Amino acid sequence: MSGQSSYTPRSGLSKWIDQRLPLPRFINDTMMTFPTPRNLNIWYTFGGILTFCLGVQIITGIVLAMHYVANAGMAFNSVESIMRDVNYGWLVRFIHSTGASMFFLAVYLHMFRGLYYGSYKAPRELIWIIGVLIYLLMMATAFFGYVLPWGQMSFWGATVITSLFSSIDQIVPHLGTAITTWLWGDFAVGDATLNRFFSLHYLLPFIIAGVVGLHIWALHVPGNNNPLGIDVKSPQDTVPFHPYYTVKDAFYLCLYVLLFAVFVFYAPDFFGNPDNYEPANALVTPPDIVPEWYLLPFYAMLRAIPQKLIGVLVLGGAIVTLVFIPWLDTSRVRSCRFRPLMKQFFWAFAVDCLILGYCGSQGVDAVLFGVPLIWLARLGTLYYFGYFWVLMPVIGLIETPKPLPASIAQSVLGDSATAPAE
Amino acid sequence: MAAHTLDATRRDFLYVASGAVGAVGAAAAAWPFIDQMNPSAAVLALSTVEVDLATIQPGQQVVVKWRGHPLFVRHQTPKEIEAADAVQVSELPDPVARNSNLPDNAPATAANRGLKKEWLVLIGVCTHLGCTPTGFEGDYGGWLCHCHGSQYDSTGRVRKGPAPANLQVPVYSFLSDTRIKVG
Ligand code: HEM
């Protein structure tokens, strides 16, 4: 809804500024008067929560970097000294490490929201694709960050993830090994690796901030989708962003911060792995190496495949698939509210991701009710790809959607919406 | 009119030429920024390590660090040697020896996995994604990698799981009957 600007400078000074750098006009049009569908629900507050999370990671990260030493011999102890000696260091570190998990929790809810309401469909394809890019950058940033404390999980996580590239050897001999050596700067993960990961861990969040700008810019062209998935048709369908959504976003942000605080103060190591409180040892791999919870479904897919190259391709493919969703979904209707069939497969998909996550968290030869988990993971992987590449295109063609409401206003206000606007 | 055409071609030439020079220049300038991440000469300067074998009893394994990786030195028992010899190369997922002391295409016979039958020297890096496999575990009398379940036999040949290749045998030599130099 990039309509006409509604900004009128009130004072001489603001007029003077408006003619030279129309920043106040920009803020007014994008954050104050911006017409927003009147039916946005709780699931639309996660965009704001995500922006908050990025800010928290940047502020706490800059503070940590003031005390952290990116050297293989000193990194572990410098983090211990942040925990024990630096004033409030424990708080800042726990906010940062819990913050990464809260960030991913929010991004997953945000993404499932988009899937359910069909927010990736035309004309919002680029918003979705930029979102996938942000998700990728977040995973890279969190991975680099997780290496920094230089504990056992840091070291072996870095080894396994960088070794994913060595699978390229099976396509072009020696190229994969050359890439891993280049990434490490050594024959193995070591001091050189730690240093460059710190440099990149500092850099990427600022790149994410830039890409978030593009995400919101692209959002402000068509405006928000909404739970009904129908287009805004008249001014009656919308309310100004401020105060309606600034306040709604702030309210749910407070609840989110409450949850965040419960973890920081009562269970700061809830998301962590105790093995990472043991300094990195290049000679001993911990018996159960697992990634952070937010990467577990992908890890389960990697392990479900008994062949190295194919396993890595499946892992990468699971993420790359997300880019194609706007064209895989053939339905004319956006929101699953009006898609009785797709709705069920959507919830099955959500459960599938949880099952995959569970499989990824267990040991390699774990068994559940007599069934080796690896088979569960294989089924889960099949459903993951089947959902996007088969169900989405096919169901869109064969499903009969429920009738759509005439307008957002009519759906929200009932027949009074047909009365003239006030 | 003629002068005008001439002008246009000269402009086209300049346009293409400066574009090409710029592209080559940008690529040349990018290289140092890429190559700086590769190991420096100081890191590449081959390091060696010597291992005393006298204290390693048959059936034992020691782990030493070499170039940042664990190195397995294992003293085979006669039974293990016999079992390894009995394996046909055709049953193996990876039929080549992966022995840096032999040609690249040497077959993965038990004998080709080392310099002397009773001694095994291996780089302890799982050929899947680089974890250190645990010795004396798994179904093949060798190593089990807990990361994603690959299994190796008593000569470090891959038998099961996502790992595509046998554990690598590094360049090494016997300085005496009880001493080796690796690297
Ligand atoms: C997208 C935003 C970010 C994410 C998702 C993220 C994630 C992480 C994670 C998961 C860790 C490991 C926590 C632990 O187990 O101790 C970490 C550590 C660290 N991060 Fe970040 N981070 C972000 C932004 C930043 C920024 C902007 C900086 C610096 C300006 C920074 C500096 C650090 C430092 C110095 C450490 C090591 C100390 C420690 O381990 O607590 N981070 N980060």
Ligand code: FES
């Ligand atoms: S690293 Fe050994 S099985 Fe994956």
